Amino acid sequence: MRNRFLALPLVAGAAALALTGCATSSASGDASSDGTIKVVASTNVYGSIVQSIGGDAVSVTSILDDPSQDPHSFESSARTQLAVSKADLIIENGGGYDDFMTTLADASDTEADTINVVELSGLDQGGDFNEHVFYSYPTMVKLVDQVAKDLSALDAGREDTFQQNADALTKELEDLxxxxxxxxxxxxxxxxxxxxxxxxxxxxxxxxxxxxxxxxxxxxxxxxxxxxxxxxxxxxxxxxxxxxxxxxxxxxxxxxxxxxxxxxxxxxxxxxxxxxxxxxxxxxxxxxxxxxxxxxxxxxx
Missing domain, CATH: 3.40.50.1980 (Nitrogenase molybdenum iron protein domain)
Structure with missing residues:
Protein backbone atom coordinates (compact mmCIF):
# COMPACT_ATOMS: atom_id res chain seq x y z
CA MET A 1 0.00 0.00 0.00
CA ARG A 2 1.22 3.47 -0.78
CA ASN A 3 1.16 6.09 1.96
CA ARG A 4 -2.48 6.64 2.87
CA PHE A 5 -1.94 9.08 5.69
CA LEU A 6 -1.74 12.77 4.92
CA ALA A 7 0.85 14.54 7.06
CA LEU A 8 0.02 18.22 6.82
CA PRO A 9 2.37 21.07 7.78
CA LEU A 10 2.26 22.22 11.36
CA VAL A 11 0.70 25.57 12.12
CA ALA A 12 1.25 27.72 15.16
CA GLY A 13 -1.42 28.50 17.73
CA ALA A 14 -4.18 26.72 19.56
CA ALA A 15 -5.89 25.60 16.36
CA ALA A 16 -2.97 23.29 15.72
CA LEU A 17 -4.05 21.14 18.63
CA ALA A 18 -6.94 19.68 16.64
CA LEU A 19 -6.53 16.30 14.98
CA THR A 20 -8.37 15.01 11.95
CA GLY A 21 -9.13 11.29 11.81
CA CYS A 22 -7.17 10.44 14.95
CA ALA A 23 -6.70 11.12 18.60
CA THR A 24 -3.74 11.00 20.93
CA SER A 25 -3.51 8.95 24.09
CA SER A 26 -3.77 10.44 27.53
CA ALA A 27 0.01 10.75 27.70
CA SER A 28 0.92 14.33 27.00
CA GLY A 29 4.36 13.59 25.64
CA ASP A 30 5.73 16.73 27.30
CA ALA A 31 6.72 15.52 30.75
CA SER A 32 10.44 15.98 31.34
CA SER A 33 11.02 15.04 34.97
CA ASP A 34 8.69 12.16 35.84
CA GLY A 35 11.35 9.53 35.27
CA THR A 36 9.40 7.59 32.66
CA ILE A 37 10.60 6.55 29.23
CA LYS A 38 8.69 8.52 26.63
CA VAL A 39 7.51 6.44 23.68
CA VAL A 40 5.61 7.64 20.63
CA ALA A 41 3.85 5.00 18.53
CA SER A 42 2.12 5.67 15.23
CA THR A 43 -0.96 3.69 16.35
CA ASN A 44 -2.34 2.34 19.59
CA VAL A 45 -1.64 -1.19 18.34
CA TYR A 46 2.03 -0.60 18.98
CA GLY A 47 1.35 1.65 21.94
CA SER A 48 -0.47 -1.23 23.65
CA ILE A 49 2.48 -3.57 23.20
CA VAL A 50 4.89 -1.02 24.65
CA GLN A 51 2.58 -0.39 27.60
CA SER A 52 2.34 -4.12 28.32
CA ILE A 53 6.12 -4.38 28.48
CA GLY A 54 6.99 -1.06 30.08
CA GLY A 55 4.15 -0.68 32.56
CA ASP A 56 4.53 2.32 34.84
CA ALA A 57 8.05 2.93 33.53
CA VAL A 58 6.77 4.29 30.21
CA SER A 59 4.65 7.19 29.05
CA VAL A 60 3.11 6.21 25.72
CA THR A 61 1.62 8.53 23.12
CA SER A 62 -0.29 6.69 20.40
CA ILE A 63 -0.92 9.10 17.55
CA LEU A 64 -3.79 7.16 15.97
CA ASP A 65 -6.11 5.60 18.53
CA ASP A 66 -9.70 6.42 17.65
CA PRO A 67 -11.60 3.32 16.46
CA SER A 68 -14.56 5.40 15.30
CA GLN A 69 -12.54 7.29 12.70
CA ASP A 70 -11.14 6.39 9.30
CA PRO A 71 -7.42 5.92 10.06
CA HIS A 72 -6.36 6.79 6.53
CA SER A 73 -6.05 10.52 7.01
CA PHE A 74 -3.90 12.32 9.49
CA GLU A 75 -3.26 15.95 10.28
CA SER A 76 -0.19 16.63 12.37
CA SER A 77 -0.43 19.07 15.25
CA ALA A 78 1.65 20.96 17.73
CA ARG A 79 0.87 18.26 20.29
CA THR A 80 2.06 15.36 18.19
CA GLN A 81 5.14 17.29 17.10
CA LEU A 82 5.99 18.04 20.73
CA ALA A 83 5.56 14.40 21.73
CA VAL A 84 7.90 13.25 18.96
CA SER A 85 10.48 15.89 19.82
CA LYS A 86 10.63 14.64 23.42
CA ALA A 87 10.46 10.92 22.65
CA ASP A 88 13.06 8.47 23.86
CA LEU A 89 11.75 5.77 21.51
CA ILE A 90 9.60 5.93 18.37
CA ILE A 91 7.70 3.02 16.84
CA GLU A 92 6.39 3.17 13.29
CA ASN A 93 4.78 0.54 11.11
CA GLY A 94 6.79 1.40 8.00
CA GLY A 95 6.22 0.03 4.54
CA GLY A 96 4.51 3.25 3.43
CA TYR A 97 1.75 2.80 6.00
CA ASP A 98 2.57 5.72 8.28
CA ASP A 99 5.07 7.96 6.50
CA PHE A 100 3.81 10.84 8.62
CA MET A 101 6.08 9.49 11.37
CA THR A 102 9.15 10.21 9.26
CA THR A 103 7.82 13.70 8.55
CA LEU A 104 7.28 14.37 12.24
CA ALA A 105 10.67 12.98 13.23
CA ASP A 106 12.49 15.02 10.58
CA ALA A 107 10.70 18.19 11.61
CA SER A 108 11.55 17.66 15.29
CA ASP A 109 15.24 16.74 14.81
CA THR A 110 14.69 13.97 17.35
CA GLU A 111 17.57 11.66 18.18
CA ALA A 112 15.28 8.95 19.54
CA ASP A 113 15.80 5.38 18.38
CA THR A 114 13.14 4.22 15.93
CA ILE A 115 11.69 0.74 15.49
CA ASN A 116 10.36 0.18 11.97
CA VAL A 117 8.13 -2.85 12.34
CA VAL A 118 8.03 -3.74 8.64
CA GLU A 119 11.82 -3.80 8.53
CA LEU A 120 11.88 -5.84 11.73
CA SER A 121 9.40 -8.33 10.29
CA GLY A 122 11.50 -9.32 7.28
CA LEU A 123 8.25 -9.87 5.39
CA ASP A 124 8.79 -7.25 2.71
CA GLN A 125 10.46 -9.12 -0.12
CA GLY A 126 9.33 -6.63 -2.75
CA GLY A 127 6.43 -6.98 -5.13
CA ASP A 128 2.88 -6.93 -3.82
CA PHE A 129 3.51 -6.48 -0.09
CA ASN A 130 0.86 -6.40 2.62
CA GLU A 131 2.04 -3.77 5.10
CA HIS A 132 -0.54 -4.64 7.79
CA VAL A 133 2.12 -6.55 9.73
CA PHE A 134 0.34 -5.97 13.04
CA TYR A 135 -1.81 -9.00 12.13
CA SER A 136 1.34 -11.16 11.93
CA TYR A 137 1.93 -12.77 15.33
CA PRO A 138 5.51 -13.88 14.58
CA THR A 139 6.25 -10.24 13.74
CA MET A 140 4.74 -9.11 17.02
CA VAL A 141 6.94 -11.60 18.87
CA LYS A 142 9.95 -9.97 17.23
CA LEU A 143 8.62 -6.56 18.17
CA VAL A 144 8.17 -7.55 21.82
CA ASP A 145 11.77 -8.71 21.98
CA GLN A 146 13.05 -5.51 20.37
CA VAL A 147 10.98 -3.25 22.61
CA ALA A 148 12.25 -5.04 25.71
CA LYS A 149 15.82 -4.55 24.53
CA ASP A 150 15.33 -0.87 23.71
CA LEU A 151 13.57 -0.09 26.98
CA SER A 152 16.31 -1.91 28.89
CA ALA A 153 18.94 0.17 27.12
CA LEU A 154 17.09 3.31 28.21
CA ASP A 155 16.54 2.14 31.80
CA ALA A 156 18.93 -0.66 32.71
CA GLY A 157 17.70 -0.74 36.30
CA ARG A 158 14.38 -2.15 35.15
CA GLU A 159 15.71 -4.65 32.64
CA ASP A 160 14.47 -7.66 34.62
CA THR A 161 10.96 -6.24 34.82
CA PHE A 162 10.89 -5.42 31.13
CA GLN A 163 12.07 -8.91 30.25
CA GLN A 164 9.55 -10.61 32.53
CA ASN A 165 6.73 -8.60 31.01
CA ALA A 166 8.02 -9.35 27.51
CA ASP A 167 8.21 -13.07 28.26
CA ALA A 168 4.62 -13.08 29.54
CA LEU A 169 3.38 -11.22 26.46
CA THR A 170 5.31 -13.54 24.16
CA LYS A 171 3.56 -16.54 25.71
CA GLU A 172 0.21 -14.93 25.00
CA LEU A 173 1.22 -14.29 21.39
CA GLU A 174 2.39 -17.87 21.03
CA ASP A 175 -1.01 -19.00 22.28
CA LEU A 176 -2.63 -16.92 19.53
Whole structure:
Protein backbone atom coordinates (compact mmCIF):
# COMPACT_ATOMS: atom_id res chain seq x y z
CA MET A 1 0.00 0.00 0.00
CA ARG A 2 1.22 3.47 -0.78
CA ASN A 3 1.16 6.09 1.96
CA ARG A 4 -2.48 6.64 2.87
CA PHE A 5 -1.94 9.08 5.69
CA LEU A 6 -1.74 12.77 4.92
CA ALA A 7 0.85 14.54 7.06
CA LEU A 8 0.02 18.22 6.82
CA PRO A 9 2.37 21.07 7.78
CA LEU A 10 2.26 22.22 11.36
CA VAL A 11 0.70 25.57 12.12
CA ALA A 12 1.25 27.72 15.16
CA GLY A 13 -1.42 28.50 17.73
CA ALA A 14 -4.18 26.72 19.56
CA ALA A 15 -5.89 25.60 16.36
CA ALA A 16 -2.97 23.29 15.72
CA LEU A 17 -4.05 21.14 18.63
CA ALA A 18 -6.94 19.68 16.64
CA LEU A 19 -6.53 16.30 14.98
CA THR A 20 -8.37 15.01 11.95
CA GLY A 21 -9.13 11.29 11.81
CA CYS A 22 -7.17 10.44 14.95
CA ALA A 23 -6.70 11.12 18.60
CA THR A 24 -3.74 11.00 20.93
CA SER A 25 -3.51 8.95 24.09
CA SER A 26 -3.77 10.44 27.53
CA ALA A 27 0.01 10.75 27.70
CA SER A 28 0.92 14.33 27.00
CA GLY A 29 4.36 13.59 25.64
CA ASP A 30 5.73 16.73 27.30
CA ALA A 31 6.72 15.52 30.75
CA SER A 32 10.44 15.98 31.34
CA SER A 33 11.02 15.04 34.97
CA ASP A 34 8.69 12.16 35.84
CA GLY A 35 11.35 9.53 35.27
CA THR A 36 9.40 7.59 32.66
CA ILE A 37 10.60 6.55 29.23
CA LYS A 38 8.69 8.52 26.63
CA VAL A 39 7.51 6.44 23.68
CA VAL A 40 5.61 7.64 20.63
CA ALA A 41 3.85 5.00 18.53
CA SER A 42 2.12 5.67 15.23
CA THR A 43 -0.96 3.69 16.35
CA ASN A 44 -2.34 2.34 19.59
CA VAL A 45 -1.64 -1.19 18.34
CA TYR A 46 2.03 -0.60 18.98
CA GLY A 47 1.35 1.65 21.94
CA SER A 48 -0.47 -1.23 23.65
CA ILE A 49 2.48 -3.57 23.20
CA VAL A 50 4.89 -1.02 24.65
CA GLN A 51 2.58 -0.39 27.60
CA SER A 52 2.34 -4.12 28.32
CA ILE A 53 6.12 -4.38 28.48
CA GLY A 54 6.99 -1.06 30.08
CA GLY A 55 4.15 -0.68 32.56
CA ASP A 56 4.53 2.32 34.84
CA ALA A 57 8.05 2.93 33.53
CA VAL A 58 6.77 4.29 30.21
CA SER A 59 4.65 7.19 29.05
CA VAL A 60 3.11 6.21 25.72
CA THR A 61 1.62 8.53 23.12
CA SER A 62 -0.29 6.69 20.40
CA ILE A 63 -0.92 9.10 17.55
CA LEU A 64 -3.79 7.16 15.97
CA ASP A 65 -6.11 5.60 18.53
CA ASP A 66 -9.70 6.42 17.65
CA PRO A 67 -11.60 3.32 16.46
CA SER A 68 -14.56 5.40 15.30
CA GLN A 69 -12.54 7.29 12.70
CA ASP A 70 -11.14 6.39 9.30
CA PRO A 71 -7.42 5.92 10.06
CA HIS A 72 -6.36 6.79 6.53
CA SER A 73 -6.05 10.52 7.01
CA PHE A 74 -3.90 12.32 9.49
CA GLU A 75 -3.26 15.95 10.28
CA SER A 76 -0.19 16.63 12.37
CA SER A 77 -0.43 19.07 15.25
CA ALA A 78 1.65 20.96 17.73
CA ARG A 79 0.87 18.26 20.29
CA THR A 80 2.06 15.36 18.19
CA GLN A 81 5.14 17.29 17.10
CA LEU A 82 5.99 18.04 20.73
CA ALA A 83 5.56 14.40 21.73
CA VAL A 84 7.90 13.25 18.96
CA SER A 85 10.48 15.89 19.82
CA LYS A 86 10.63 14.64 23.42
CA ALA A 87 10.46 10.92 22.65
CA ASP A 88 13.06 8.47 23.86
CA LEU A 89 11.75 5.77 21.51
CA ILE A 90 9.60 5.93 18.37
CA ILE A 91 7.70 3.02 16.84
CA GLU A 92 6.39 3.17 13.29
CA ASN A 93 4.78 0.54 11.11
CA GLY A 94 6.79 1.40 8.00
CA GLY A 95 6.22 0.03 4.54
CA GLY A 96 4.51 3.25 3.43
CA TYR A 97 1.75 2.80 6.00
CA ASP A 98 2.57 5.72 8.28
CA ASP A 99 5.07 7.96 6.50
CA PHE A 100 3.81 10.84 8.62
CA MET A 101 6.08 9.49 11.37
CA THR A 102 9.15 10.21 9.26
CA THR A 103 7.82 13.70 8.55
CA LEU A 104 7.28 14.37 12.24
CA ALA A 105 10.67 12.98 13.23
CA ASP A 106 12.49 15.02 10.58
CA ALA A 107 10.70 18.19 11.61
CA SER A 108 11.55 17.66 15.29
CA ASP A 109 15.24 16.74 14.81
CA THR A 110 14.69 13.97 17.35
CA GLU A 111 17.57 11.66 18.18
CA ALA A 112 15.28 8.95 19.54
CA ASP A 113 15.80 5.38 18.38
CA THR A 114 13.14 4.22 15.93
CA ILE A 115 11.69 0.74 15.49
CA ASN A 116 10.36 0.18 11.97
CA VAL A 117 8.13 -2.85 12.34
CA VAL A 118 8.03 -3.74 8.64
CA GLU A 119 11.82 -3.80 8.53
CA LEU A 120 11.88 -5.84 11.73
CA SER A 121 9.40 -8.33 10.29
CA GLY A 122 11.50 -9.32 7.28
CA LEU A 123 8.25 -9.87 5.39
CA ASP A 124 8.79 -7.25 2.71
CA GLN A 125 10.46 -9.12 -0.12
CA GLY A 126 9.33 -6.63 -2.75
CA GLY A 127 6.43 -6.98 -5.13
CA ASP A 128 2.88 -6.93 -3.82
CA PHE A 129 3.51 -6.48 -0.09
CA ASN A 130 0.86 -6.40 2.62
CA GLU A 131 2.04 -3.77 5.10
CA HIS A 132 -0.54 -4.64 7.79
CA VAL A 133 2.12 -6.55 9.73
CA PHE A 134 0.34 -5.97 13.04
CA TYR A 135 -1.81 -9.00 12.13
CA SER A 136 1.34 -11.16 11.93
CA TYR A 137 1.93 -12.77 15.33
CA PRO A 138 5.51 -13.88 14.58
CA THR A 139 6.25 -10.24 13.74
CA MET A 140 4.74 -9.11 17.02
CA VAL A 141 6.94 -11.60 18.87
CA LYS A 142 9.95 -9.97 17.23
CA LEU A 143 8.62 -6.56 18.17
CA VAL A 144 8.17 -7.55 21.82
CA ASP A 145 11.77 -8.71 21.98
CA GLN A 146 13.05 -5.51 20.37
CA VAL A 147 10.98 -3.25 22.61
CA ALA A 148 12.25 -5.04 25.71
CA LYS A 149 15.82 -4.55 24.53
CA ASP A 150 15.33 -0.87 23.71
CA LEU A 151 13.57 -0.09 26.98
CA SER A 152 16.31 -1.91 28.89
CA ALA A 153 18.94 0.17 27.12
CA LEU A 154 17.09 3.31 28.21
CA ASP A 155 16.54 2.14 31.80
CA ALA A 156 18.93 -0.66 32.71
CA GLY A 157 17.70 -0.74 36.30
CA ARG A 158 14.38 -2.15 35.15
CA GLU A 159 15.71 -4.65 32.64
CA ASP A 160 14.47 -7.66 34.62
CA THR A 161 10.96 -6.24 34.82
CA PHE A 162 10.89 -5.42 31.13
CA GLN A 163 12.07 -8.91 30.25
CA GLN A 164 9.55 -10.61 32.53
CA ASN A 165 6.73 -8.60 31.01
CA ALA A 166 8.02 -9.35 27.51
CA ASP A 167 8.21 -13.07 28.26
CA ALA A 168 4.62 -13.08 29.54
CA LEU A 169 3.38 -11.22 26.46
CA THR A 170 5.31 -13.54 24.16
CA LYS A 171 3.56 -16.54 25.71
CA GLU A 172 0.21 -14.93 25.00
CA LEU A 173 1.22 -14.29 21.39
CA GLU A 174 2.39 -17.87 21.03
CA ASP A 175 -1.01 -19.00 22.28
CA LEU A 176 -2.63 -16.92 19.53
CA UNK A 177 -0.34 -18.65 17.03
CA UNK A 178 -1.38 -22.04 18.38
CA UNK A 179 -5.03 -21.16 17.92
CA UNK A 180 -4.49 -20.15 14.29
CA UNK A 181 -2.67 -23.43 13.70
CA UNK A 182 -5.71 -25.28 15.03
CA UNK A 183 -7.95 -23.39 12.63
CA UNK A 184 -5.62 -24.27 9.77
CA UNK A 185 -5.81 -27.94 10.72
CA UNK A 186 -9.59 -27.87 10.77
CA UNK A 187 -10.48 -25.33 8.08
CA UNK A 188 -7.33 -24.81 6.03
CA UNK A 189 -8.08 -24.32 2.35
CA UNK A 190 -11.47 -22.66 2.90
CA UNK A 191 -12.06 -19.69 0.61
CA UNK A 192 -12.70 -16.24 2.07
CA UNK A 193 -12.83 -12.60 0.97
CA UNK A 194 -12.01 -9.18 2.39
CA UNK A 195 -12.61 -5.57 1.46
CA UNK A 196 -8.96 -4.77 2.17
CA UNK A 197 -5.98 -7.00 3.06
CA UNK A 198 -5.99 -5.84 6.68
CA UNK A 199 -6.34 -9.40 8.12
CA UNK A 200 -4.22 -10.99 5.41
CA UNK A 201 -1.54 -12.40 7.73
CA UNK A 202 -4.19 -13.79 10.07
CA UNK A 203 -5.88 -15.56 7.16
CA UNK A 204 -2.52 -16.89 5.97
CA UNK A 205 -1.78 -18.31 9.41
CA UNK A 206 -5.18 -20.02 9.39
CA UNK A 207 -4.56 -21.47 5.93
CA UNK A 208 -7.54 -19.61 4.46
CA UNK A 209 -7.53 -18.79 0.76
CA UNK A 210 -8.33 -15.20 -0.19
CA UNK A 211 -10.47 -15.03 -3.33
CA UNK A 212 -10.95 -11.26 -3.50
CA UNK A 213 -10.04 -9.91 -6.96
CA UNK A 214 -6.77 -8.03 -6.56
CA UNK A 215 -8.07 -5.07 -8.56
CA UNK A 216 -10.94 -4.62 -6.11
CA UNK A 217 -8.88 -4.74 -2.91
CA UNK A 218 -6.17 -2.54 -4.37
CA UNK A 219 -8.65 0.11 -5.51
CA UNK A 220 -10.31 0.21 -2.09
CA UNK A 221 -6.98 0.38 -0.31
CA UNK A 222 -5.73 3.20 -2.51
CA UNK A 223 -9.06 5.04 -2.36
CA UNK A 224 -9.40 4.75 -6.13
CA UNK A 225 -12.41 3.96 -8.29
CA UNK A 226 -13.13 0.24 -8.42
CA UNK A 227 -13.09 -1.11 -11.98
CA UNK A 228 -16.62 -2.29 -12.84
CA UNK A 229 -15.36 -5.75 -13.81
CA UNK A 230 -13.58 -6.10 -10.46
CA UNK A 231 -16.72 -5.12 -8.57
CA UNK A 232 -18.79 -7.56 -10.58
CA UNK A 233 -16.34 -10.40 -9.90
CA UNK A 234 -16.27 -9.55 -6.20
CA UNK A 235 -20.05 -9.55 -5.88
CA UNK A 236 -20.15 -12.88 -7.68
CA UNK A 237 -18.15 -14.46 -4.84
CA UNK A 238 -21.25 -14.12 -2.66
CA UNK A 239 -24.02 -14.78 -5.14
CA UNK A 240 -22.28 -17.99 -6.16
CA UNK A 241 -21.54 -19.08 -2.60
CA UNK A 242 -17.83 -19.30 -3.33
CA UNK A 243 -16.58 -17.91 -0.02
CA UNK A 244 -17.21 -18.75 3.62
CA UNK A 245 -16.89 -15.24 5.07
CA UNK A 246 -16.21 -11.59 4.31
CA UNK A 247 -13.76 -9.59 6.42
CA UNK A 248 -14.91 -5.97 6.36
CA UNK A 249 -12.72 -3.06 7.46
CA UNK A 250 -15.01 -1.29 9.93
CA UNK A 251 -12.95 1.90 9.84
CA UNK A 252 -13.33 2.63 6.15
CA UNK A 253 -16.26 2.41 3.81
CA UNK A 254 -17.26 3.31 0.28
CA UNK A 255 -20.28 2.64 -1.91
CA UNK A 256 -18.46 -0.37 -3.35
CA UNK A 257 -17.56 -1.93 -0.01
CA UNK A 258 -21.10 -1.35 1.22
CA UNK A 259 -22.39 -3.10 -1.89
CA UNK A 260 -20.10 -6.04 -1.19
CA UNK A 261 -21.15 -6.18 2.46
CA UNK A 262 -24.81 -6.18 1.46
CA UNK A 263 -24.20 -8.94 -1.09
CA UNK A 264 -22.62 -11.05 1.66
CA UNK A 265 -25.57 -10.49 3.99
CA UNK A 266 -28.12 -11.15 1.24
CA UNK A 267 -26.48 -14.50 0.57
CA UNK A 268 -26.02 -15.52 4.22
CA UNK A 269 -22.23 -15.16 4.13
CA UNK A 270 -20.98 -14.11 7.59
CA UNK A 271 -19.38 -10.67 7.81
CA UNK A 272 -16.44 -10.32 10.20
CA UNK A 273 -15.51 -6.77 11.13
CA UNK A 274 -11.80 -5.97 11.36
CA UNK A 275 -9.98 -2.80 12.36
CA UNK A 276 -6.55 -1.21 12.04
CA UNK A 277 -6.48 0.29 15.53
CA UNK A 278 -7.53 -1.12 18.88
CA UNK A 279 -11.17 -0.81 19.93
CA UNK A 280 -11.70 1.09 23.16
CA UNK A 281 -10.83 -0.93 26.24
CA UNK A 282 -8.85 -3.58 24.38
CA UNK A 283 -5.18 -4.44 24.46
CA UNK A 284 -3.35 -6.14 21.60
CA UNK A 285 -3.96 -9.69 22.78
CA UNK A 286 -7.65 -9.26 23.62
CA UNK A 287 -8.18 -7.53 20.26
CA UNK A 288 -6.59 -10.34 18.32
CA UNK A 289 -8.33 -13.00 20.41
CA UNK A 290 -11.62 -11.40 19.41
CA UNK A 291 -10.55 -11.51 15.76
CA UNK A 292 -9.68 -15.19 15.96
CA UNK A 293 -12.94 -16.00 17.74
CA UNK A 294 -14.97 -14.08 15.15
CA UNK A 295 -13.33 -15.89 12.23
CA UNK A 296 -13.79 -19.29 13.89
CA UNK A 297 -17.45 -18.55 14.55
CA UNK A 298 -17.98 -17.47 10.95
CA UNK A 299 -16.35 -20.63 9.61
CA UNK A 300 -18.65 -22.76 11.72
CA UNK A 301 -21.81 -21.26 10.19
Missing amino acids: ESQTAEVEQQDGGEEVAYTEPVPGYLFDAMGLENETPEAFAEAIEEDDDVPPAALKDTLALFTSGSVRLLAYNDQTSSPETEQVEQAAKDNDVPVVGVTETLPKGEDYVSWQQANIDAVKAALQK
